[in-house]
Amino acid sequence: MKRNYICFFVALLFFPGAYSSVYVEWQQEQDSVAFYVDKGFSMLNNDFLTALKILEKADALAAASNDPEDRADVAYAYGYAYYVKGNYDLSLQHYLEALEIYQATGNQLSMAKSLVGQGLIQQGIDRNRAAINLFNEAIDAYNESGDPARANPAYLNIAISQIEVEEYEKALDNLQTALELSKKAGRIDVEHLALNRIAQINFFRGNYDKAIEFYFRVLNHQTEPSNWEKSFAHAGLAQVYAAQEKYEQAEEMGQKALVFARDLQSIWDLERNTGILSNVYQSQGKTAEAFEYLALNQKYRDSLYNQNKxxxxxxxxxxxxxxxxxxxxxxxxxxxxxxxxxxxxxxxxxxxxxxxxxxxxxxxxxxxxxxxxxxxxxxxxxxxxxxxxxxxxxxEDLSEMNEAKNRLFSILSHDLRSPLASLEQLLGLIKSGDFTPEEQASLLDEMLVQVSGTSSMLQNLLHWANSQLEGSKVNIEKVDLQQKASKIIKAYYLIAKRKNIKFIQQQVEDLSPVMVDRGHISVILHNLLSNAIKFTREGKEINISFEEREETVLMNILDGGEGISQEKINEIKKFNNRMISEIGTSMETGTGIGLMLVKHFLGINEATLDIKNHPGKGAEFIVAFRKA
CATH class of the missing domain: 1.10.287 (Helix Hairpins)
Structure with a gap:
């Protein structure tokens, strides 16, 4: 634009008679397809709707000119615009249209760009291997065009797919190549993208200081990055600060990232940033905010990956x-x-x-x-x-996701009901005014223990619920079984006290940790301990012991009830659906999903359940976990 104005005034100064022809040429260039395509691209990462209106002008001019290259350029621009918006179906349609025209005209450079666009869509639906193949085809086309430096975005996107499949060393090599070629080609935007992804790899590897350094290299770059890259960098910093337990800084960066994402109207960025904020609030114990952003995250996730798309x-x-x-x-x-x-x-x-x-x-x-x-x-x-x-x-995959969500709500209602009911009863007793100040203080102490245990349980459920909404992922890690059991027992302190039941937990020195999903083991132990209380007679004990074997660690839970019939043991082992819940020793009722959930999560974590009957003494539930 600046060069056009300079040429205009030079012609006017030295060739006054040429004023008319210079003005006509300048005016024509402003009304060209290339002018509006370039202008649309420049607006795309900051104002999608304005960019789309500009591309509509380019489309009208291309239709009038009937030039196949013009039509292909507009189709390519639409493809990229809809990719940024997250409309992969429309994006793919335009990229295919552009590629067909470029192949017919033999334009290798533009063919390469169209292949990169199709690769981005494969990348967007998590088909990273297919995306890498398309990006490699694009690199070949760039090399055949005689301008290999233009291949910098292809190397960058290969690295992004390699990050997704955790090939970090290969990704770093391709990012370095992208940086070198972007400097030769003058692509500052690709340089910003590459620096952001190098920071991301350092975060995944636990190199938090390096990650922060590279994210700020983007934000403080001498050329201001686009809103897209600002959103990515701030979101990355939020993840790093959260990992360092600097939650206030993490929250600040996450909110900034969300502002940029909303300005962009980029569903991909909105989905990522709301997920990060949900985790940050969960880590701070801000349950309401965590659920709010978790719901937003699922909304954007569904928008990206719903069945219709x-x-x-x-x-x-x-x-x-x-x-x-x-x-x-x-x-x-x-x-x-x-x-x-x-x-x-x-x-x-x-x-x-x-x-x-x-x-x-x-x-x-x-x-x-x-x-x-x-x-x-x-x-x-x-x-x-x-x-x-x-x-x-x-x-079929979508049906499995719906089943996972249904399990999530069943677990939340089942595991939170009993602790909250106990708190409700205590509050009712205090409100009645029938207690002395000393008795009220004692009741408040008991409530504090119950709230502490319930809070711990709620954090575990939030962690597990988040993993379920991400697609029923299993995160196997080392867990101290004795310590985990002690924490969960606290959640049932008041329930057990109301029946005058004592927990007797054996402590085994140097007991090996077990390999299990931390959220799943919480669900397993909550249900087994809740059932033990339910079927233990008043004034009796619940004995919990541990035994280490060659490949497993056993946890034995012996309740103080009348025992369990062989018929009921066979029913529990045989069926995987909800069973009819039996009445407890104090007329407690249940939903019938507890043991079903226990069996489900034991299977996922390669653990087993055995049940033994001790007539007149109680039922013994024996869980065998894999030893670390």
Whole structure:
């Protein structure tokens, strides 16, 4: 823009007669497709709606010019714009349109950009291996174009996919290449992106100081980064500070990141940033805020990965294959038309005998071509069938996610009900005013113990709930079984005291830790201890002991009840669905999901459950966890 103004005034100063022609040339350049495409790109990372309106002007000019390169450039710009917005279906449609035109015109450089765009979409739906293949194809196209320095975004995006599959050393090598090429090509935006990703790798490796250094290199860069990169850098700093337990700084950075993401209207950034803030508030014990941002995170996650989008992408792929079939059919008709024209021409020039020979030759050739087209159509139909099977598998995955959410709500209602009911009863007793100040102080002390235990349980449930909403992931780690049991026993202090029940927990020195998901073991122990209290008679004991074996660590829970029938033991071991809950020793009722959940999470963590009956003395539940 600045160069155009300088040329205009130089022409006016030294060639006054050239004023009219210079102005017309300048005006035409302002109304060109390239001008509006470049302007749209410059606005894209800061104001999506304005950028889209500018691209609509470019689209109108391209349609009027009927230049295939103009149409391809606009299609590519739309593809990138919708990718930034998170509309992968529309993005893929435009990238495919642009690639087809660039292939027809032989524009290697633009072909490479379109391949990078398709790779970004594969990356966006977590198909990172396929994305890496597309980015490598793009690098080959950049090299064939004679301008290999332009391949810097392809190297950057290969590194991003390698980060997702945890190939950090390869990712660092490609990021270094992207930095070097971006300096040669003058791509400051790619430099910002590469620095952000280097910071991210350092965070994943636990090098927090290095991560902070690289994130601030982006934010303090001499060329101001885009809102997109500001959002990523602030979100990364929030993660680092949270890992360092600097929660106030983490919250500040997370909120800044969210502001930039909302300005961008980028669903990907909104999903990431709300997830980070949910974890930060959870770590601070701010339950309401944690749930608020967790709900927002799930909303944006569903927007990115909902079933309709997955179907739309697959349908576009199918339409692409069907388009290829249509192209083959049109080519077939064109060949047949050409054959007919040739027969007419030959019939005028040659004798009847030669005409018959030529017709016979053409007939044989036509048969071979039909066979070839039939084979190709069969291959395309096979591809369509494979795509349909893929859609079916994806529907099954979505069903599994819905089942995980249902389990989540069942667990929350089941495990929080008893502690909260106890607190409610105590508050009612205090409100009645029938107690002396000393008795009220004692009751408040008991409530403090109960609240402390319930708070610990709630934190575990939040941690587990967050993992469930992310797709039922299992995070196996070392857990001190004795310490975990002691914490959970505190949550049932008042419930046990109300029945005058004592917990007797054996302490084993140097007991090996177990390998289990920390959230899952909380659910397992909560339900087993709750059941033990439920079926223990008033004034009796619940004995908890531990035993270490060669490959496992056993936890034995012996209640003080009447025992359990062999028929009930067989029912628990056999069924995986909700069972009819039995009445406890003090007429307690239940939902019937507790033992079902125990069996479910034991299976996921490769643990086992055994049950023994001691008539008149109680039932013994023996859980065997994998030893670390």
């Amino acid at each position: 997955l179907r739309a992408i697959n349908l576009l792929q199918l339409e692409s294959k069907e388009g290829e079939n249509l192209k083959l059919q049109l080519e077939k008709k064109a060949v047949e038309k050409q054959l007919f024209t040739n027969r007419i021409f030959l019939g005028i020039l040659v004798l009847a005998v030669l005409l018959l020979l030529i017709l016979a030759f053409m007939f044989r050739k036509n048969i071979r071509q039909k066979e070839q087209f039939t084979t190709q159509l069969q291959k395309k139909n096979q591809t369509i069938s494979e795509q349909n099977r893929l859609i079916s598998r994806q529907n």
